Amino acid sequence: MLRIRLKYLVLLPLLAGFLAAQIVQAATAPPGSVNNPVVSRSYVEKALQPLRDEISRLAAEVAALKAQRAVKFDDVPTTHWAYDSITYMVNKNIVKGVGAGKFAPGSQTTRAQLAVMIVNALQLPTTGVKAEFTDVPASHWAYSHIAAAQKAGIISGNDGKFRPNDSVTRGEMAAMLVRAFNLERLNKAARFSDVQPGYWAYDLIMRVADNGISRGYEDGTFRPANKVSRAEVCVFLALSLDPARRK
Template identity: 40%
Template structure:
């Protein structure tokens, strides 16, 4: 009887924790149940990869900064940030907030700088996002016949973008563009990162065609 009672208590605690997590993952005030990226946002939130703002919002349409993307990648891959070499960028120092994260993604070859600077607060473009996802997850090269009107074969991120298409992580916009220079939003990055993570875990799938056609965020 004592053993049974103990098991009941444990089961109740586990149930409460799981229920609490489910409720907590759905409490962003600006993410309704029918939001196109809700499942991906909840997935990353459940893994402690992303979080919301103190006001209870997620800010799905806010642009992602390079430092924010770096932090999410570090958490997603569970990278060790200790004792990483100083990347020697002109615009950061060891006292810079997020220095350990920047040093880690640079040491791993996931991020690079430009003209000796990292630009941590600069908005991450969609082309940069494609390159980062490819490097972070070491995606196998896959050929695809899909081409975008605004990404020619000489564009620096052409192969990275094409590879995301090959892995079914992106399909571009309905007008056959990828918009590589446009900023990456928090919702978009959540979707791309989730698909890459699930692909790594062996849980692949095709993008939601309905969401793709209506919203055109891929």
């Protein structure tokens, strides 16, 4: 839609010229003629206001378009299956590369890293919060984000531990997404052969599937114990943040 609107941007000068001509005609017409309403500053301002509003709106959209920078990571070509989602996440400053022009899309995501991404995505406050996990000291690089996620009820841990350096599983990720984005059960037909009622994350995985955030694998499995890559996290978070991306 933005591209269509930009096509008409060239028409704005013509419209401005037309309005200006009308105003000049009104100002120079004989008093009392049909072309000479009461020409005043307020009349001119009123006549031009719709044009100003349209220019402001289009300028904002152009600025937004320019902000959509192309992702330039050596290991994420435009043909990468998650390129669009990675671009979306990077442009929103939710995730960054790993340095040296790399994104490492296939690398596993730790629980701490996922907590940081979710907190960034939701723009949760990270000041004045305290983490209650024994294995997350105040000196931990992600302490404030983990604390923010815990305060928001997005993350939890067993035995008072968060295990920040453990790789996130697909089941754990489903749990965090449901809590972060308040995903509801829609009772759709999605079922996975390896996720049965009674499994600890069954309801959570069903919610993620019901909302179109994950359909699992082509063989009908969800593989809840599989580790989640950075590319996969970008896809899941992009779908969670922008329902328009869901199909």
